[in-house]
Amino acid sequence: MLNLDQIDRDSDQSPYRQIASTLRDRILAGNEGYQQGDKIPSEAALIEHFGVARMTVRQAINELRGEGLIVSEHGRGVFVRLAPPVRRLASDRFARRHRDAGKAAFLAEADASGYKPEVDRIDVRRGPAPKAVAERLGLANEAEVVIRARRYLANGRPVETAVSYIPGELAAGTAIEQADTGPGGLYARLEETGHILDRFTEEVGARMPVAEERQSLGISPGTPVLTVLRTAYDTKGMAVEVCDTVKVAPAYLLQYDFPAR
Amino acid sequence: MLNLDQIDRDSDQSPYRQIASTLRDRILAGNEGYQQGDKIPSEAALIEHFGVARMTVRQAINELRGEGLIVSEHGRGVFVRLAPPVRRLASDRFARRHRDAGKAAFLAEADASGYKPEVDRIDVRRGPAPKAVAERLGLANEAEVVIRARRYLANGRPVETAVSYIPGELAAGTAIEQADTGPGGLYARLEETGHILDRFTEEVGARMPVAEERQSLGISPGTPVLTVLRTAYDTKGMAVEVCDTVKVAPAYLLQYDFPAR
């Protein structure tokens, strides 16, 4: 007894779509339906209930996977996806008051939102600036920059990867070239070089992740990513950093304020 | 002769993944591979070339569709996806100088970017405010608002749907309740009621579209959407409009500037 409607063979809609709709309705029904993390009926049970071939049931499940509603676990079952905790990023997240408290933006925000922050896979090296970065930094193509890559986790789950590019001359001999940038983070070190931060520009987009990103962010097919390319400018209007981030989309809500001017 | 590598049956990787990789490499190869809009080999040709069953080829194709690399057209073939023209939205896109020129934001921007703008499916009615909207407008739950829905097209392709909510009292008796809001658009009419716009807040996220959104935006599976919830405030700090937009992600790049404060 699955307590699901039967499909209508005379309908215009194909059986697999009807099955997908039936399951989708249950997932979206909230309290009366399947809950987050619930196991949905096995393929065998659905085949029996709807009286269709296995591929038909799998096609319905595929549909829902593509919508990001469910995740399959080999040998265990298919489960309603857990919504990750949402990180709400306001445009004052780089405000100086956070740096003054000795905290980098990610840590300050974790404090406020109450999740456990971690940063891992820190990799610092020097190399040529990619084209898009060189453009924004106002450097010659392939000019040498310090490249800082890292991954952010909230409550143990990867939520974002970030790669910062800092002009080589600017970073020379500072903690920017160390894995640990010290209290206040990268921006605090930048300001110590005399480049006081004045404003940021962020370019926001969204797309499907490539396989490598799916891997490093631990996300299943059907989950998009938000891309944010941030450029930091000092009070003289010079671009001092470009930061290229890839965020697990369902885990983020970005908030920006701007004047109507 | 397809000029594609054969699959390795002894490999760890399953045949369908190998086939997907082979095709993906070709698509991403740029000038030497399949170009945007090119037809990739038919299922029959791939079956013959790789010596596999049809479902195996279809699974490979499904994989690439999920990555947003290709689109299938029933009866015609499978094609490398065309990247839509990117609309780059800067945070001054609602600047008063555009309204002063008698143009709504979308039209002003089309002028600058050189695409043909259209607005269709305009629907204006009164109704209760959804919870998220009532919160942001500072209204009681289900308070009456004017609801303006419309769809935007660039060069004939749908790129965005938008639904504006304006407090019922504010819109009463103005062109805000007409399908055509007149020169300068909705914001110009709002200011005529004495509510001079001061600032906006935008909340940006990304997710997979539901079937209905896929339909109205004409997008294929595997394409995410950007969601932007904008709240407009007047000089007294009163929220005068909430606009809920859903944008075809690959068609957009949102740009925001904010101070380091």
Next chain:
DNA sequence: GAGTGGTCTAGACCACCAC
């Protein structure tokens, strides 16, 4: 009508997981 992708059937073997 020929070629294309969309859907469905009815099996098979395998890898992973929990007991």
Next chain:
DNA sequence: TGGTGGTCTAGACCACTCC
């Protein structure tokens, strides 16, 4: 060991597009 999903085979009929 039994149940789960992952992959593959070898067919079938259909709907759509183009000539």
